[in-house]
Amino acid sequence: MTPELRKNPPAPLAPVAFDIPKPYETTLENGLRVVLIENERLPLVSYRLAFTSGDINDPADATGMTSAMASMLTEGTEEFTSLQLAEKIERLGASISASASDDFTIVAASALSLYSTEVLHLLAEVVLRPTFPENELDLYRRNTIENLKFQRSQPGFLAGEQSARLIYGDHPYSKVSPKAADIEKLDRDMIVRFHATRLVPNNAMMIVVGDVQPDELISELNDVFGDWQRGSDITHKFDSPPVRNSRSLTIVDRPGSAQSNIVLCNLGVKRTDPDYFPLIVMNQVLGAGASSRIFMNLREEKGYTYGAYTRLEAKKLAGEFEATAEVRTAVTGDSLKEFFYELDRIRNEKVGDEELSDAKNFLTGVFPLRAETQEGLTNLIVNQHLYGLPADYLQTYREHINSVTADEVQRVAARLVRPDEMAIVIVGDAEEVLPQARAYADSLEIFDTEGIVQDEAKYVKTESEETANVAGKWKLVIDFQGQQLPVSLTLEQIEDNVTGSLETMLGNGEIADGKVTGNRLTAMAKAEMQGQGIEFTILGRIDGDTMTGTLTAPIVPDPLPFTGTRS
Amino acid sequence: MSETFKLPLLEIEEFSLANGLKVVLNRDDAIPVVSVAVYYNVGSRNEREGRTGFAHLFEHMMFQGSENVPKAGHFQHVMKAGGTMNGTTSSERTNYYETLPASQLPLALWLESDRMRSLAVTQENLDNQREAVKEEKRLRYDNQPYGQIFDLINEMIYKNFANSHSTIGSMEHLDDATVEDVQEFFRIYYAPDNAVLVISGAFDSATAKDLVETYFGDIPSQPAPPLLDVSEPPEVAANYKEWEDKLAPFPAFLIGWKIPPRRTPEFNALFLVGKILYDGESSRLYQKLVKGDESVIQLFGFTDERRGPSSIFVGAIPKPEKDLSKIRETIMHEIHDLSAHGPTAEEMEKIENQLINDSVRMRQSSMSRAQQIAEFALYDGDPTLINSQLDELLAVTGDQIRHAVGVYLNTENRALLDVVPATNSQQKQGAH
Numbered sequence: 001m002t003p004e005l006r007k008n009p010p011a012p013l014a015p016v017a018f019d020i021p022k023p024y025e026t027t028l029e030n031g032l033r034v035v036l037i038e039n040e041r042l043p044l045v046s047y048r049l050a051f052t053s054g055d056i057n058d059p060a061d062a063t064g065m066t067s068a069m070a071s072m073l074t075e076g077t078e079e080f081t082s083l084q085l086a087e088k089i090e091r092l093g094a095s096i097s098a099s100a101s102d103d104f105t106i107v108a109a110s111a112l113s114l115y116s117t118e119v120l121h122l123l124a125e126v127v128l129r130p131t132f133p134e135n136e137l138d139l140y141r142r143n144t145i146e147n148l149k150f151q152r153s154q155p156g157f158l159a160g161e162q163s164a165r166l167i168y169g170d171h172p173y174s175k176v177s178p179k180a181a182d183i184e185k186l187d188r189d190m191i192v193r194f195h196a197t198r199l200v201p202n203n204a205m206m207i208v209v210g211d212v213q214p215d216e217l218i219s220e221l222n223d224v225f226g227d228w229q230r231g232s233d234i235t236h237k238f239d240s241p242p243v244r245n246s247r248s249l250t251i252v253d254r255p256g257s258a259q260s261n262i263v264l265c266n267l268g269v270k271r272t273d274p275d276y277f278p279l280i281v282m283n284q285v286l287g288a289g290a291s292s293r294i295f296m297n298l299r300e301e302k303g304y305t306y307g308a309y310t311r312l313e314a315k316k317l318a319g320e321f322e323a324t325a326e327v328r329t330a331v332t333g334d335s336l337k338e339f340f341y342e343l344d345r346i347r348n349e350k351v352g353d354e355e356l357s358d359a360k361n362f363l364t365g366v367f368p369l370r371a372e373t374q375e376g377l378t379n380l381i382v383n384q385h386l387y388g389l390p391a392d393y394l395q396t397y398r399e400h401i402n403s404v405t406a407d408e409v410q411r412v413a414a415r416l417v418r419p420d421e422m423a424i425v426i427v428g429d430a431e432e433v434l435p436q437a438r439a440y441a442d443s444l445e446i447f448d449t450e451g452i453v454q455d456e457a458k459y460v461k462t463e464s465e466e467t468a469n470v471a472g473k474w475k476l477v478i479d480f481q482g483q484q485l486p487v488s489l490t491l492e493q494i495e496d497n498v499t500g501s502l503e504t505m506l507g508n509g510e511i512a513d514g515k516v517t518g519n520r521l522t523a524m525a526k527a528e529m530q531g532q533g534i535e536f537t538i539l540g541r542i543d544g545d546t547m548t549g550t551l552t553a554p555i556v557p558d559p560l561p562f563t564g565t566r567s
Numbered sequence: 568m569s570e571t572f573k574l575p576l577l578e579i580e581e582f583s584l585a586n587g588l589k590v591v592l593n594r595d596d597a598i599p600v601v602s603v604a605v606y607y608n609v610g611s612r613n614e615r616e617g618r619t620g621f622a623h624l625f626e627h628m629m630f631q632g633s634e635n636v637p638k639a640g641h642f643q644h645v646m647k648a649g650g651t652m653n654g655t656t657s658s659e660r661t662n663y664y665e666t667l668p669a670s671q672l673p674l675a676l677w678l679e680s681d682r683m684r685s686l687a688v689t690q691e692n693l694d695n696q697r698e699a700v701k702e703e704k705r706l707r708y709d710n711q712p713y714g715q716i717f718d719l720i721n722e723m724i725y726k727n728f729a730n731s732h733s734t735i736g737s738m739e740h741l742d743d744a745t746v747e748d749v750q751e752f753f754r755i756y757y758a759p760d761n762a763v764l765v766i767s768g769a770f771d772s773a774t775a776k777d778l779v780e781t782y783f784g785d786i787p788s789q790p791a792p793p794l795l796d797v798s799e800p801p802e803v804a805a806n807y808k809e810w811e812d813k814l815a816p817f818p819a820f821l822i823g824w825k826i827p828p829r830r831t832p833e834f835n836a837l838f839l840v841g842k843i844l845y846d847g848e849s850s851r852l853y854q855k856l857v858k859g860d861e862s863v864i865q866l867f868g869f870t871d872e873r874r875g876p877s878s879i880f881v882g883a884i885p886k887p888e889k890d891l892s893k894i895r896e897t898i899m900h901e902i903h904d905l906s907a908h909g910p911t912a913e914e915m916e917k918i919e920n921q922l923i924n925d926s927v928r929m930r931q932s933s934m935s936r937a938q939q940i941a942e943f944a945l946y947d948g949d950p951t952l953i954n955s956q957l958d959e960l961l962a963v964t965g966d967q968i969r970h971a972v973g974v975y976l977n978t979e980n981r982a983l984l985d986v987v988p989a990t991n992s993q994q995k996q997g998a999h
Contacts, residue, residue: 006635006681009644010673016599016769041597042575042927083858086848091913093920112924114572139861146864146886153712153816256813258705291639291646300639303698306706326706358647365649365668372598373931 018368020394023207023381024214030228031202034221035385037209039374045116045210046378047123050386051105051203053234056172056317059194061185064178068140068186069195070098070105075136078129082136085126094119096126102173103316104386105198110375113211117220124224127199132191145180152449155261155326155427158252161451163265166250166423167320169242200231205385209378241267241318244421249441253430253448253459260332260428261324264339266418268312268319271387276314277400278408279416283312284359285409286346286417287323291358293342294323302338304331312416316387321416329429330537330552333436336424340440343422346413350406364398430459432539467496468519468542476564478551487551487562498523502536509536519543540564574926576954577936580772581944586788587760590779591940591950593767595933596669601768602933603675604664605683606941608763609756611734612658612797612875620700620736621744623656625752627696629663630654634685638692641678648674656734659873660945666934669769673778679764680782683757688749697741704735712814716882716984720823723805723982724878729797731804758789765941765950768933797875799825803982813989817864820891821882822898823982826975829872830947836963836971837879838870842921843914843968844901845881851901852881860897862889874946879976891985899977906977909969919961926957 024036058065074096075082089096094111096119107127111119151157161176168174206225208217244266269279280288287294287310298308308325323343327335351359371377384393424441426433434456438444446454474489491500491511498514502525509527521540526533540549545566552560580592611622632638645652650667665675708714718733725731764783766775803825827833845852845868856863868881885894910918929935936953943952952959 003634006677008635010677012648012668012670012674013672013774015668015670018599042930044927044931083849083854086854087913087917090847090849091917091920093917093922093924112572112920112927115920139858142861142886143857143864150816150864150884153814155710258710259702289642289646291642296639299699300695303695304702306699306703326702326710328702328705358643361649362646363649365671366651367649368598368668369600369649369651369666372600372933373928375931 020371020377020380022391022395026218028201028222028225030225031230032221032225032228033205033385034218035205035207035381036212036214036217037377037381038212038214039209039377040211042374043113043211044374045111045113045119045208045212046374047109047120048207048378048382049107049123049127050205050207050382051199052103052205052386053198053203054100054103054105055175056102056238057198057234057236058172062190062194063175063182064144065186065190065194066100066105066198067178068137068144068183069132069191069198070100070107071140072132072137072191073098073107073126073130075140076131076133077125078131079125082133085122089119089122092118094122096123098126106382116210116212116217120220120224128225128228130195132188132195134188137186137188137191141183141186144178144183148177148180148183151177155254155257155259158254158427158449159261159263159324159425162250162252162425162427162447163263163320163322163423166244166248166425167241167265167267168318170239171241171318172238173241173315173318197231198234201225201228202230203234207378207382207385209374209381238317244423246442247420247422247424247440248443248445249424249426249437251430251433251437251444251446252425252427253446253454254427255429255431257329257428259326260329260335260426260433261326262332262335262339263322263324263425264336264343264419264422265320265322265425266416266422268321268416269314270318271314271316272389273314273319275408275412275415278404278412279312279314280363281356281359281401281404282346282351282409282413282416283310283321284363285351285355286310286342286413288312289362291362293346294325294339297338297342298325298327298335302331302334304328304335304338308335308339329432332426332428332433333440336437336440340419343417343419347410347417347419350410353406356404356406356409360401360404363401367398430454434459466518467516468521469493470498470516470521470540470542470547472566474547474564474566476547476562478560478562480560489564502527504529509534511538516542521547521549572923574923574954574957575930577930577940579940579951579953581950582776584759584780584784586784586786587758588783588786589763589944590776591763591765591944592770592772592775593765593936593940594770594772595767595936596769598933599669599769600666600933601669601672601675601766601770602664602666602937603672603679604662604765604767604934604937604941605679606660606662606763606765606945607757608761608945609661609752609792610657610659611732611736612729612873613756613792613795614729614732614736616728617740618736618744618748619732619740620704620734621740621748621752622661623734623736624696624700624741624744625749626654626656626661626663627700628688628692628749629682629686631689631692631696632687633682634687636678636681638687641682644674644678650675658730658734660942662938662941664934664937666768672766672770672775676778676782680786683759683762683783684786686753686757688746688753690746693744693746693749697744700735700741701738704738708735710814712812712816713819713884713986714814715812716810716819716821716986717880719808719810720821720880720982720984721878723808723984724803724823724825725799725876726802726804727797727799729795730799730873730875754789755792759783759786760788761792763941763944765937765944767937767940797873799876801825802980805982806979807983807985809985809987811989812986815986815988817884817887818891818988819882819884819986820895821880821984821986822895823878823880823984824976824978824980826870826877826879828875828877830959832963832967833971833975834870834872834877835960836967837975838872839918839960839963839968840905840972840976841868841870841879842918843905843910844868846921849917851905852898855897855901856883856894860894862886862894862897895983902972902976906969906973909965915965922957922960
């Protein structure tokens with residue numbers, strides 16, 4: 001091929017039509033809706049018995065009940081123990097799992113279609129005849145409590161916990177996980193009663209996709225679920241999420257964090273919102289993917305992060321818009337600046353034609369990819385039915401995307417992206433984060449990783465403080481992975497500017513760009529060590545003739561703590 | 568059951584271009600999508616000392632533009648055509664792949680050929696990607712509890728530098744990488760005769776062949792890369808290490824064994840041992856430790872499949888106050904039992920059905936087919952192994968499993984890494 005021909009991307013081949021088949025739907029006598037797609041491509045079958053109540057429908061005095069009940073379904077039934085169930089399912093090469101999300105409870109099973117009958121019987125056994133054995137429940141309680149503790153070591157969990165609280169307030173979407181005390185309270189009688197009232201056919205939908213015969217399947221479903229008794233419908237009223245009218249900053253202090261986990265969020269929309277299509281196109285332009293504006297700016301141009309994205313989470317009753325990134329601590333403030341720049345831009349300027357068509361082409365193009373596996377196709381059908389989307393939703397999805405205009409994108413951006421009332425949540429080293437992020441918000445709160453409020457005075461230096469005098473010779477001891485390394489500093493100070501020199505066992509260097517603010521010293525040192533130029537950042541807190549702080553160098557991943565005295 | 572079950576065979580067509588590029592076509596038009604995978608025969612095992620992390624840093628550079636594709640244009644072109652894409656680096660290879668609507672096959676081939684022919688290496692791109700890689704290292708390794716344990720145990724298992732060092736590399740070595748290093752690496756390893764191209768999905772075979780010849784045919788070949796020695800003595804490099812993890816909330820441990828290369832009968836048998844020991848809730852260790860003794864919060868295990876000496880791992884995060892040495896005794900007791908008595912008939916039946924189920928499921932997605940085919944083509948020179956691999960695994964007998972456990976796992980030749988939360992490192996967690 002000639003260099004000329006290579007210059008431009010090639011034209012596509014003729015498009016190939018793709019349609020998602022419309023399912024066959026029926027309702028059994030006891031009210032159980034059945035949705036079926038016959039799919040003979042490979043000898044596989046997927047079942048989803050989905051219930052339209054989830055974690056938010058927990059009883060007021062029993063947080064965690066729905067998830068506990070779901071997890072316990074496979075831990076013992078009238079016919080089989082927990083071990084027998086696991087062995088029976090896995091010996092077929094199959095899987096059965098049950099879990100609850102905010103809005104739904106789903107029991108999923110998949111297998112080779114050769115075993116479709118056996119797996120359906122096991123699915124019915126765990127849903128209809130679970131016994132919730134006391135010893136298994138006890139184990140569930142203890143393991144869940146341990147996992148709750150473990151989660152608190154994960155920065156992503158800590159950020160999500162705070163953002164949900166700030167966005168949803170008294171609405172139950174605010175609870176991302178139960179507390180240990182909630183779990184301790186769950187007892188067997190409560191779960192047995194709860195199971196009997198919640199897992200009822202009129203609250204459920206059976207979705208089947210796979211290599212099965214429709215007539216045989218309906219008759220098998222009647223066999224296994226025919227005697228399942230109706231129950232009462234489930235209705236709940238919830239408090240509205242709070243109205244926010246200013247920008248807040250919430251820091252979760254995780255001392256020693258190499259990175260800041262940043263979440264910027266505000267209340268979004270529910271899944272059936274009429275603006276849903278323009279909103280997902282807008283979100284695609286702004287930050288949903290690796291070619292969106294936020295990623296291109298924070299990762300590709302600035303190199304602040306491995307990934308930066310926005311997310312539109314639309315649940316049954318409400319939703320959330322959020323922008324997230326994990327950035328290295330030193331660029332926390334710079335990252336906020338770029339985030340707000342992009343959030344303002346999508347509201348204030350109309351998107352260009354090319355950017356708009358790129359976003360639409362992505363969303364319509366990946367649609368068939370999402371239906372490539374039986375799992376993927378099943379998820380599309382399950383979501384359509386659980387959220388009550390129109391019957392032709394999957395068939396008209398691409399048309400709806402293609403009809404979105406630039407004006408609509410700007411209108412819904414102004415509606416959904418609200419920088420002035422966002423909650424900024426940062427999980428990271430509070431002492432480092434606070435001075436960088438404080439100016440971006442109207443209010444501040446700081447928590448530790450256990451969720452206990454901290455006094456901000458612990459992290460803030462007072463403005464009125466006198467500039468400390470750091471001039472003189474300092475002997476510092478650096479803690480490098482348990483080893484004590486001596487470093488000497490000789491500092492000179494003119495007003496708040498600091499210069500000087502540094503001596504280490506490995507080589508010497510000069511200090512430039514030093515500054516004292518209150519009792520804090522910030523300085524860059526350039527040193528020659530074993531033939532290499534290395535830059536250090538020194539952060540120190542001066543208290544008379546002692547100084548404590550950290551030294552950061554590119555060759556070590558985390559700041560090295562030091563203590564020192566003036567001679 | 569395996570006698571009655573016929574796995575649908577995949578259509579495989581293979582050929583090579585004059586410049587040495589190996590091409591494999593796998594046509595399946597059930598869904599109008601197409602996946603393209605390019606596998607380069609270079610991974611962290613090819614890195615030299617002082618340049619750890621380089622193969623992975625280079626992978627990032629492959630998204631930074633080439634003669635006709637601007638910086639970050641690769642993402643943009645694929646996404647605006649409605650596709651998804653990525654690249655990954657392992658010890659064995661670096662792969663690049665995209666899945667697109669079927670009509671966009673020419674675009675995928677244009678993009679992959681442009682960067683194979685003419686990668687743009689600039690100081691600015693290198694500096695920027697170096698920072699992105701450092702953030703990836705902080706995110707996935709340094710800032711995660713237990714994030715560094717797999718890199719640490721590889722240093723304990725392997726003696727040969729090619730095998731033992733981490734793929735993410737060290738910050739210091741990343742800083743040392745120069746533009747000249749990147750250019751040299753590209754010339755040596757990113758040549759058509761050091762790569763495999765696989766197309767899987769909905770396409771017309773003659774059209775695909777023409778497109779491949781058009782886009783890749785005139786990319787010059789290069790001399791073969793330097794020979795690589797990944798040989799290992801049988802013994803592990805270190806039996807024990809204690810690691811202070813300041814982010815870990817609980818103590819944990821990881822045990823690793825050095826085992827024979829992938830697709831050897833011994834490796835296949837040990838791969839199946841994993842299904843018996845730690846895969847799923849009916850597995851022996853789940854039933855003993857999570858259920859029976861109720862002593863662990865998390866149990867995990869896996870095999871790391873390499874062309875040279877490979878490894879198998881079992882690890883656990885025990886509950887607070889539980890005796891770690893007792894948990895390890897339980898693990899070794901099950902291993903001993905397996906080496907004495909072999910698997911049960913029920914366990915063999917489970918393995919058989921799970922293998923069949925996994926093989927059928929893998930066939931659903933054009934991307935997973937393309938990736939598996941590419942591995943067989945690159946590592947074994949035979950993409951049709953995708954159709955016989957299931958039989959190879961089904962042929963493993965209980966006796967082979969028993970024997971392999973006895974030789975490789977039921978021994979003192981293992982690496983044990985104890986993770987101690989830095990805050991209570993003074994309280995030693997039992998003997999090892």
